[in-house]
Amino acid sequence: MTKVVLASNNAGKLREFSAILSEAGLEMVPQGALGVPEAEEPHPTFLENALAKARHASRLTGLPALADDSGLCVRALGGRPGVHSARYAALAGGEKSDAANNRRLVGELASVQDRRAGYVAVLVYVESADDPRPIVAEGYWEGEIIGEPRGGNGFGYDPHFYIPALGKTAAELAPAQKNAHSHRAMALQSLLRALRARGGA
Ligand SMILES: O=P(O)(O)OP(=O)(O)OP(=O)(O)OC[C@H]1O[C@@H](n2cnc3c(O)ncnc32)[C@H](O)[C@@H]1O
Numbered sequence: 511m512t513k514v515v516l517a518s519n520n521a522g523k524l525r526e527f528s529a530i531l532s533e534a535g536l537e538m539v540p541q542g543a544l545g546v547p548e549a550e551e552p553h554p555t556f557l558e559n560a561l562a563k564a565r566h567a568s569r570l571t572g573l574p575a576l577a578d579d580s581g582l583c584v585r586a587l588g589g590r591p592g593v594h595s596a597r598y599a600a601l602a603g604g605e606k607s608d609a610a611n612n613r614r615l616v617g618e619l620a621s622v623q624d625r626r627a628g629y630v631a632v633l634v635y636v637e638s639a640d641d642p643r644p645i646v647a648e649g650y651w652e653g654e655i656i657g658e659p660r661g662g663n664g665f666g667y668d669p670h671f672y673i674p675a676l677g678k679t680a681a682e683l684a685p686a687q688k689n690a691h692s693h694r695a696m697a698l699q700s701l702l703r704a705l706r707a708r709g710g711a
Pocket residue numbers: 517518519520523551578579580581582595596597611629664665666667668680692694
């Protein structure tokens with residue numbers, strides 16, 4: 511099994527990745543278990559932030575690394591919170607928590623008709639810190655933002671992310687169901703195909 515460092519400190523992401531990757535024959539080690547501190551994510555694009563996180567983890571561990579930069583893009587908010595999804599409330603002086611982020615989001619949409627939104631995940635895999643050929647994959651998942659939270663699974667904005675075709679929020683989906691539809695799962699399947707095409711896994 512190839513050992514890969516997962517360049518994330520988000521417990522929700524780590525759970526979703528490990529469920530998919532264990533089936534793919536990759537041994538993933540969360541960066542926290544190897545003493546890697548959080549990387550800076552100062553960039554305006556998911557791609558640049560994911561690349562920065564992957565390079566950082568690979569540089570500090572000497573292992574191949576997989577990073578995920580993701581977020582919620584709301585049409586009526588011009589794509590916000592976007593790359594700032596993890597610290598949306600903190601940017602407005604609030605705390606850095608899912609609950610505070612959701613309060614800010616729901617408050618901003620209180621009198622807005624257009625509820626359309628999408629989750630974006632950009633994954634980057636590097637063989638080494640200076641890998642000249644990173645593998646990049648993107649996933650997108652469409653939904654609508656609802657004011658009242660529903661469901662206790664998932665993380666982040668999931669209780670407010672309603673998928674009309676499923677009649678449920680992402681937090682009402684069982685973990686395996688979320689992994690059958692989500693932005694992260696779609697990106698990961700595409701990244702694994704690219705990796706296999708290179709003979710990597
Ligand atoms: O950078 P790492 O350490 O991976 O962890 P993070 O939580 O800071 O991750 P990001 O910088 O990529 O920010 C992504 C944020 O977008 C939101 N998000 C992304 N994917 C999500 C999902 O599947 N369900 C709910 N919220 C999600 C959630 O608020 C995340 O904190």
